Amino acid sequence: MIKALIVDDNKQITEVLKSFALKEGIQVDLAYDGEEAWNKFQDNKYDILLLDIMMPKMDGYELLKKIRKISMVPVILITAKGEDYERIMGLDYGADDYIVKPFSVAEVMARIRAILRRIDIDTNSIKVVKVDNLYLNLDEYSCKLDNKEIQLTKREFEILWMLAENKDKVFIRDNILDSLWGMEYFGDTRTVDTHIKRLRAKLNSEKNKWRISTVRGVGYKFEV
Template sequence: MANVLIADDSVEMSSILSEYIKKEGYNVLVAADGREALDIFSKNELDMVFLDVTMPVLNGYDVCREIRKTSNVPVIMITSHGDDYEKIMGLGIGADDYIVKPCSPNEVVARMRALLRRIYFEHSGNDNKTQFRYDNLIIDMDNFRVCIDEKQVPLTKKELEILWTLADNRDKVFTRENLLNSLWGYDYYGDCRTVDSHIKRLRAKLDEYPHDKWNIKTVWGMGYKFEVAENNES
């Protein structure tokens, strides 16, 4: 049975959500603070994580950052504040969706279903293509792995999705708006700086490994593309 983690210091909120999510056929694990959430995460295979932003010990942002160091599990942040800044911050550190309290359990379940459908669709296209290879780079979407020279690169889910999108459309220029619309996939309250920050972190991780025959290139005034050596004039 698939596992869902609900991390929220509100016993009432956790209890209500648990009952609704269990009806969807999931086993529910509950944490009352951020440290307990990370402990459960480290000991279980999870299929979805709900994180309250204002948890004691470690807040939801800190927990999300720790999760994204090793896992691409879908994460939905839940908060009592609807400020754009908080949404931008949550999505920028790797959350997949953002729900503002008060919210109905039915809405939460609907957002969970939509996110899981979107992730499944993104990684199972009609041609069943789930792996990209070029030179020393392998992107394996079935296992959420990126390897360079057979060494795994620790990418977050969004970093991996950006790399896949660019690499699988070699030499096609994607604007920041293209990437926001295709990879976030819902009403996004942030701006294009989110894409830039993800690209910056992605490049920093890739640059720790040799890749002189391919690169993520900035096309000034337009966006980004995956460029290979034979098309690189420099």
């Protein structure tokens, strides 16, 4: 059975989310501050986490950073603020998705379903993509450039993997959203642009014989 940890200091919100998750067949643990959530995370195995950003004792950003040091479990951030820089900060820290209050519980459940569908990955064999000085390992979600480890978020890695595995194939933004975020994603294509911008910044090297190219008015491709 799928097991989720829902973290929010608003007990009304956690109870509503829990009731809907149970209807989806998801087992749920609740926590009401960052420290309680961290303790539960260390003592249990979860398939997905929903984290409020503004919490007592330890906020969602700090909790997410601690989690990402030891786990790539999918994380959806919940925030009452909708500023771009806050969403970008959450994605930089390793969030898989974010949702802004007030939200539709049905939308939250749809995003959970979309993420859970994507994490069913065959790990029976090591999957590797190597292009010149770039090395990607899907089993480890690891990226190396010029033999140096590059820290990518889960979503950044997945976008890079999709592009590098299909060299010279053009992916429109909607295709990337559908493949990685799911058909039920409610955001816009600027999310893809933000991730591509950060990938380019992290992977910039004069030694590169490849690049992530923009196909104007269409999308992106991995060009050698």
